[in-house]
Amino acid sequence: MSANYDYYRIFYYVARYQSFTKAANILLNSQPNITRGMNHLESELGCKLFFRTNRGVTLTPEGERLYAHIAIAYEQIRTGEEELAGDKNLQSGILSIGASETALYGLLLEKLSSFHQSFPGIRIRISNQSTPQAVAALKNGLVDLAVVTTPTGVDRTLREIPLKYFEEVLVGGPQFAFLAGKNIHLRELEKYPLICLEKNTMTFEFYNQLFLEHGLTLQPDTEAATTDQVLPLIKNNLGIGFLPEDLAKDSLARGDIFRISLAETIPKRAICLVRDDRRFLSIAARKFEETLYHKNEIVK
Structure with a gap:
């Protein structure tokens, strides 16, 4: 770009309003400065951009070609500035x-x-x-x-x-309600079908490590892809499993599932x-x- 941005900005407003005076008012500048800027731009580009008359100015063919590009560029710049202003004021943006x-x-x-x-x-x-x-x-x-x-x-x-720290609880459906009054050990879970998240999740890794620390191997009978799949599987008696306490509390209160006491402590997550x-x-x-x-x- 041979000419500076200010010249093109002045050119945009002069061409748009076909008036040096209107451009000067919009840009809060003087008409002589606007005229001087356009003379410099024409000199740097080596061509006339305006026909000057007593009624104002009109674009030359060269000016029309330049304006076709400058108008697009300037509108894009102005839109970008408005978007940034909106982002700054948190009136727009993407999270x-x-x-x-x-x-x-x-x-x-x-x-x-x-x-x-x-x-x-x-x-x-x-x-x-x-x-x-x-x-x-x-x-x-x-x-x-x-x-x-x-x-x-x-x-x-x-x-x-x-x-936020949270605890998980061991729960079962109606068919496992007989476990609700007992305090069982991890090793005893081998007797019952166990529901867990699938192996590519960090929840599986968490419980796999817990079992290993007690000399056990985590071998779930049913693997779920997401946590919200575990609760209905437990409700429908496919097995027992671990759930975040907040996620289980409503079903526990309704009696849809039952809490099973575990002798070992489940570390907080x-x-x-x-x-x-x-x-x-x-x-x-x-x-x-x-x-x-x-x-x-x-x-x-």
Whole structure:
């Protein structure tokens, strides 16, 4: 670009309104400065851009060709500026989150509801994924943030920030109600059909490690792809299984399922924010990150 941006900006307004005076008023400048700028532009481009008359100005053929390009470019620039202004004021923008199911129902939906009420102009994209999938999407730049459950398996390139700790309980359906009054050991679970998330999930890895620590092998009879599939499988007596306490509480209160006491302690897990500090977050993502932290009690 041989001429500077200011000259093309002046040219856009002079051509659009066919007047040096109107262009000067819009640009809060003086008419002599506007005229001088257009003389410089014509000199640098080596051609006349305007026919000057007492009634104003009209474009020469060369001016019309230039305006066809400048008008498109300037409108795009102005649209970009308006979008950035909207983003800055949180009146527009996009927030993209990868979330595991337990994190979605255990914390994220509540936070998204609060965020959406405050900033309804922000478009929200949620990818409901397993923890490994959500973390991979974050590393590949497909989402702004990941909200998942431990263990996350993240490496040193990512940062894991606990948001909420939760406990899981062992539960069974009506056919296993006789276990409700007993205190059983992990090794006794081999007697009963066990329901668990499938092997490519971090939940399976969590329980696999728990069983190994007690000299046992985790061998579920039924594997589910998502947490919300586990509850109906338990309700329909396909086996017993572990569920986050918050997810099980309503069904426990109704008597659809029964809590089974376990002699061994199930370690607490956490819903975590995972972020890539190498990537610059959008204004919307940074604001939502603040929402995640706000009034969040981190109790171990």
